Amino acid sequence: MLTFTILFAVATSIYILFPLIVPPSERLFTVAVSEDDAVSAMQTDKELYLKAIKDIEFEYASDKISEEDYNQLKKMYSLKAYEAIEKLEELANTPEKYDE
Numbered sequence: 181m182l183t184f185t186i187l188f189a190v191a192t193s194i195y196i197l198f199p200l201i202v203p204p205s206e207r208l209f210t211v212a213v214s215e216d217d218a219v220s221a222m223q224t225d226k227e228l229y230l231k232a233i234k235d236i237e238f239e240y241a242s243d244k245i246s247e248e249d250y251n252q253l254k255k256m257y258s259l260k261a262y263e264a265i266e267k268l269e270e271l272a273n274t275p276e277k278y279d280e
Contacts, residue, residue, distance in 0.1 A: 222268045229261035 233254060240250040 219268065219271050222264050222271065226261055226264035226268065229257050229264060232257045233261065 236245065236250060236253045236257065239245045240247070245253070
């Protein structure tokens with residue numbers, strides 16, 4: 181019974197903490213109920229990545245991070261922002277499906 185309790189506690193913890201630990205872009209799946217949800221999620225991701233770029237630029241200007249870290253982080257977040265923008269454009273160019 182103790183083993184079951186421990187396994188249940190671990191499984192519950194993973195289930196609850198998963199969304200907090202793993203960023204949306206790195207999850208194996210994304211749940212989007214509608215296209216509007218997908219657009220909203222991508223817009224949020226884009227805004228977060230662009231804010232992260234501004235934050236690391238500030239940190240670098242304040243001498244809080246090294247040039248190597250700055251370049252690595254800026255490259256990573258720029259790529260993720262670019263991917264989010266590309267996905268938004270792809271979703272915007274998708275023809276809407278009408279029920280007949």
